[in-house]
Amino acid sequence: NFVKAYAPATVANVCCGFDVLGFALDAPGDEVWARKTEAPGITISAIHGIAGLSSDAKENVIGVVAQKMLEDLNITHGLELQLHKGMPVGSGLGSSAASSAAAAFAVNALLGSPFTTQELVMYAMEGERKASGSAHADNVAPSLLGGFVLVRDYEPLDVVPLGVPLELYCTILYPQIELKTSLSRSILKQEIPLKKGIRQWGNLAGLMAGLLKKDYNLLSRSLHDEIFEPERSVLIPLFKQVKEAALAAGALGAGISGSGPSIFALSATLEQAQSVKEAMESVYAGSGIETKTYVSQV
Ligand code: HSE
DSSP, X not given: OOEEEEEEEEEESTTTOTTTXXXXXXXXXXXXXXXXXXXXXXXXXXXXXXXXXXXXTTTSHHHHHHHHHHHHTTOOSEEEEEEEOOSOSSSSSOHHHHHHHHHHHHHHHHTTOOSOHHHHHHHHHHHHHHHHSSOOOTXXXXXXXXXXXXXXXXXXXXXXXXXXXXXXXXXXXXXXXXOOHHHHHHXXXXXXXXXXXXXXXXXXXXXXXXXXXXXXXXXXXXXXOSSHHHHHXXXXXXXXXXXXXXXXXXXXXXXXXXXSSOEEEEESSHHHHHHHHHHHHXXXXXXXOOEEEEEEEO
């Protein structure tokens, strides 16, 4: 009698949309199971698929999200939760977001759906606040809503689902070093030179237009980030070479997935995404760094 919810990995930022744009993959993803208990309080009775995550409900994002939902509804019974992780943490695949999104969705369904999906985004953001110190929505919103999602504003939250207007495939290479979002946010400069700002919002608008007009060429021209990528990519071994290899193999664009260390590339066909995968993997071959790669339809 568990309610089970699956939430997928996501690519946040998508080059030019720092903190305001993300898209969902089909897989990998996390599952959260939830059921009611007579006794009050939240217990996490099992965590599968990963070692070392806390099962303390105050520490694990799934407990934090569920607790906030119960509090706001004045619910006095308790919950038993289980987490089935399908992806590594600290990878840039929106791992904490997928757990948070699945927890919000499962608990909501268990309680008879008192919240709208947009409200669930706000609860899942509490998981992000716990995991990274910042309640960004660019992973949790696409994980809950699917497709591309624009976070137009945070105060108040204005989330715009865009779906997937054209066929796209995503290749992701995860170099197996752990990079905490809190660290890769802490190194960012707090000011943006006007010239770079202008290019960034030109690209973001171009990316939106390219998606909606189903214009692969415009989409490809817009997949750039000259502000954050140069600052963050120093934390990712062989980043420049992998990106170049992906583009040379025909990807529409490539960049850091979320806060890294994963690197994503978008392609128009599945075959292209497979060749991009091989090209990206070959850069790491013999480097001594273990990698994991994923190819998924967007
Ligand atoms: N937009 C966030 C960041 C996503 O880049 O820090 C983290 O996954």
